[in-house]
Each structure stands twice: as structure tokens, then as C-alpha cells.
Amino acid sequence: MTQTSENVTWLTQEAYNKLRNELEYLTGPARSEIAAKIAAAREEGDLRENGGYHAAKEEQGKQELRVRQLTQLLENAQVGEAPTSTDGAVAPGMVVTIAFDGDEDDTLTFLLASREYASADIETYSPQSPLGAGVIGHKVGEDAEYELPNGRKASVKILQADPYNG
Numbered sequence: 001m002t003q004t005s006e007n008v009t010w011l012t013q014e015a016y017n018k019l020r021n022e023l024e025y026l027t028g029p030a031r032s033e034i035a036a037k038i039a040a041a042r043e044e045g046d047l048r049e050n051g052g053y054h055a056a057k058e059e060q061g062k063q064e065l066r067v068r069q070l071t072q073l074l075e076n077a078q079v080g081e082a083p084t085s086t087d088g089a090v091a092p093g094m095v096v097t098i099a100f101d102g103d104e105d106d107t108l109t110f111l112l113a114s115r116e117y118a119s120a121d122i123e124t125y126s127p128q129s130p131l132g133a134g135v136i137g138h139k140v141g142e143d144a145e146y147e148l149p150n151g152r153k154a155s156v157k158i159l160q161a162d163p164y165n166g
Contacts, residue, residue, distance in 0.1 A: 023070040088139040097160040
């Protein structure tokens with residue numbers, strides 16, 4: 001899992017390898033493929049009305065943005081192990097269940113990890129998000145406070161914190 005402090009991103013070896021492989025693909029074969037698409041579209045003539053050319057250039061821009069994101073992420077990566085057991089304290093790489101304002105009927109369960117781990121299976125909150133930063137280090141049963149976008153404070157109770165096994 002990952003934890004990003006201001007300058008460091010914590011990754012498991014598996015996550016680091018996956019992101020490194022994606023970067024290698026994007027800077028190698030994927031760049032060649034998009035260059036070929038652009039060249040083929042350019043040969044079709046007038047670029048102002050060439051939808052294939054504009055689509056390929058847009059795809060190239062998105063691909064280069066992802067390359068920059070991955071490069072920065074990996075440059076600041078610190079490789080470590082995902083949590084395997086817990087002392088009850090919330091940490092990145094854990095599935096956390098909280099109750100809003102102590103109301104145990106109004107709960108949220110989420111993965112505390114980098115957006116790189118986001119999936120349809122479980123909601124993901126970054127350790128840098130207000131909620132993520134507010135719950136880190138708190139133990140099951142404790143209350144945690146975080147700042148809402150409007151500047152007000154909100155309180156949650158930590159109900160459960162378990163290592164993510166997904």
C-alpha cells in the first residue's frame with residue numbers, strides 16, 4: 001500500500017513493480033504505437049479536419065501526463081511491506097471503518113491508500129485527504145477529528161482497522 005507524506009510515497013514491492021512496468025510500457029512500446037498513429041493520420045492530408053490526427057494527439061498528451069505522474073511517484077517512492085497485523089492503529093494500507101459523529105448507524109468503510117489502488121471494490125481515501133490524515137495513528141475505539149472543505153471540524157470514531165488483503 002502507499003503512504004504519501006509531503007515528499008515520500010510508500011509502496012509495497014509489488015506495487016512498485018507494477019507501476020515501474022506501466023512506466024516502461026508507456027515510454028517504450030506505447031510511445032512507438034502513438035507515433036505510428038500520428039504519422040498515419042498525418043498522411044491523410046489536411047490536419048485541420050483530420051479527426052484521427054486530433055484524437056491521436058490527444059491520446060499522446062494523456063499518455064505523456066501519465067508518464068510524468070509515474071516518474072514523479074516512482075522517484076519519491078520508498079519500498080516497504082504492507083501491514084500484515086495490526087495493533088489497532090490506523091495506517092496506510094488498511095481498510096478502515098468509521099462512524100460519523102459517533103453514530104454507529106452512519107458508517108463508512110474505505111481503503112486508506114494512494115489513488116493508484118483505487119478500485120470499484122472499495123472506496124479509497126488518500127492518506128493526504130482530510131479524512132485520511134485525520135484518522136492516521138488513531139486506534140480502534142478512539143475519536144479522530146478532521147477539517148471539512150468549508151473549514152469546519154468533523155469527528156469520527158474508529159470502529160475497525162484491518163490490513164488490506166485485496
